[in-house]
Amino acid sequence: MTATPQQPYSPSMPRGRRRPRAAPRRGPRSTAARDTLTLVALPLIAALALPAAFTGGGTRRWFGGRAESQRAEAQAAKDAAAAAFYELDTAQRDLRISIETIAAVDDSPAARRAAADFQALGLRIDEASHRYIQAVDAHDLDRDDLEASAAARARTELTTAKDELDRVKKDLDRFTEGLGPLLGKAETQLARLAPAVERARQSLLAATTALDTVRDAGLRADDLAARLAALAPELTRLNQGAGQHGVPQTLERAERVAREAGTIRAEAERLPERAAEIDHRLVSLRTRAEALTTRSEQVEAILSELRRRFTLACWQDLQHVPEQADETVRQAEAKLREARAARDAQRWADATALLSTARALLNSTDEAVSAAGDRLRRLNAVQKDPQAEIDRTRFAIRDAQRLAMAGRNTPDPRHARPLDDSVARLDRAVAGLEGRHPDYWHFLTETEAVRRTVARVVTLIREERGAGAGH
Structure with missing residues (x-):
């Protein structure tokens, strides 16, 4: 049996399988076919080799769609929790500055209560932050072999941590809003602090200048110099600042120093005039x-x-x-x-x-x-004409009697009695002028006493009627 030539190997054919008999091919054509087959096979081999080339060196393997989706959701939850953590931390830092500002200025029960509430709120912030950090540390979302279930757990825990951070942040915001009056008062005092201290320094400088001026004029002004020297320790405390002595105390000290230094300056400036006035x-x-x-x-x-x-x-x-x-x-x-x-x-x-x-x-x-x-x-x-003194006194009595009867059928006993007694007293004083050697001085003192009594009654009547008109 004559052997037939073997067909070239094709990747699409199983090894050992042979093609059916065919007419013999010429050499050149067979060579061209083999070259074409080689060119077609090379891209396929290269394509099969590419994934191996890109996944070499320990890089992440490619997984199915569900695992990557869970990983992406977990990463998004992680990013959202990180943003919430950052916002809460920033708000807490700002609020701490406000609390410290209030504490530096205000020692009232409301300020102390605000500091205690902030401390309690800080404990909640620490707890929420600790949960967030635990959730981040518990899940490595960059692992090559991260399973979909692990990614889902990570997303759940990170979302829970974010929600807790958001709740604490809302409570923190409400607490911050409630601090408005206290913080406004504290900031107002702080705004007054620097100008008050500067005014005190300028007042001391002006007092020193005024004192030097009068000394140059030959006036010693030792008492003013002693009073000014007594303010030196107060200036030292002002220079040490409110951080050491407290804002309210520093404000009070600055105002007192400015006031006392201003008084010394004014007295020093007036000293030449005062010396001339004494002369x-x-x-x-x-x-x-x-x-x-x-x-x-x-x-x-x-x-x-x-x-x-x-x-x-x-x-x-x-x-x-x-x-x-x-x-x-x-x-x-x-x-x-x-x-x-x-x-x-x-x-x-x-x-x-x-x-x-x-x-x-x-x-x-x-x-x-x-x-x-x-x-x-x-x-x-009175020796020459006692009647003038008598007429003056009787006129005062009659005028008071008319006032007591105005608008009344009968006078008020509280008014009528002292007026009647005054008439009798005047009559006795007039009778005392009879005789060879009258006591004119006694007569004058009696008429004066009668007029004083009548004036008191008139004042009483007018006050009572004024009060009645007011009602």
């Missing part, structure tokens, strides 16, 4: 003392006339006026000498106080000396 008062009071010495010498002549023309009761209380006037004038002159010494020593406060004492002594002397002359004048007038 003027020294001269004026010395002149007045000299004048009162001259007037007190005339009191003896007035007393002599009173003794000669009127009864003892009209001048007895005045007989010691000359001695008393001399004594008070001497005391005043001594105080003036002390004031001059204080002025020369530039003890301005002492000089001012001594001048005030001297003035009071001279005033009392002036009143006593004037009382003697006034007594003689009034006694002369």
